[in-house]
Amino acid sequence: MSLRLGDVAPNFKAKTTEGEIDFYEYLGTGWGILFSHPADYTPVCTTELGRTALLKEEFAKRNVKVLAVSVDPLDKHLGWRSDINETQNCSVDFPIIADESREVANLYDMIHPNASETFTVRSLFIIGPDKKVKLMITYPASTGRNFYEVLRVIDSLQLTASYSVATPADWKHGEDVIVVPAVSTEDALKKFEKGINIIKPYLRYTPQPNLN
Numbered sequence: 668m669s670l671r672l673g674d675v676a677p678n679f680k681a682k683t684t685e686g687e688i689d690f691y692e693y694l695g696t697g698w699g700i701l702f703s704h705p706a707d708y709t710p711v712c713t714t715e716l717g718r719t720a721l722l723k724e725e726f727a728k729r730n731v732k733v734l735a736v737s738v739d740p741l742d743k744h745l746g747w748r749s750d751i752n753e754t755q756n757c758s759v760d761f762p763i764i765a766d767e768s769r770e771v772a773n774l775y776d777m778i779h780p781n782a783s784e785t786f787t788v789r790s791l792f793i794i795g796p797d798k799k800v801k802l803m804i805t806y807p808a809s810t811g812r813n814f815y816e817v818l819r820v821i822d823s824l825q826l827t828a829s830y831s832v833a834t835p836a837d838w839k840h841g842e843d844v845i846v847v848p849a850v851s852t853e854d855a856l857k858k859f860e861k862g863i864n865i866i867k868p869y870l871r872y873t874p875q876p877n878l879n
């Protein structure tokens with residue numbers, strides 16, 4: 668049975684480029700991103716892991732730990748990591764799981780047999796501090812993921828976790844957000860001190876609450 672939003676993300680122990688890890692211990696009390704790629708020494712994957720390394724500060728600011736996974740062995744990961752660092756001008760220091768046994772791939776349903784019998788697809792999970800799955804995306808091997816979009820989703824999830832707001836289409840950090848339907852307009856007027864803009868009774872905007 669595959670995972671669904673709100674499910675508890677399964678824990679595992681794994682061999683990685685940063686040593687043996689226990690997933691939950693690695694995540695600690697913060698947020699996590701677990702993402703799979705089809706194979707080492709492939710061009711799109713090289714750019715994805717490079718971009719993730721270059722966004723290290725952005726993930727750290729949001730208290731997010733990242734963890735990559737493929738079914739290639741550790742020695743291959745280590746050689747490929749040097750290539751990523753060289754070609755992408757970065758320093759990959761997040762763990763890359765060597766999932767030769769496919770334990771993680773199976774736990775997270777990352778092998779889609781109609782795409783490939785053997786390789787993981789480009790799955791990505793955002794996991795909250797409660798260890799629950801907050802987002803799942805799956806891309807084909809030929810399309811590199813947009814890691815700025817992943818950061819944008821984390822910003823949205825973190826806002827939702829702290830305030831009674833949701834974020835509209837194409838929202839970016841700093842733009843107005845939406846008051847969730849569960850909050851009455853009467854309560855919203857008290858709760859959101861920057862005010863609310865009522866377009867329709869169900870469509871109410873307020874300035875992003877965690878900005879001065």
Ligand code: BEZ
Nearest residue numbers: 705709710711712808809
């Ligand atoms: C890549 O990462 O470039 C890739 C991997 C598998 C199939 C196609 C592209």
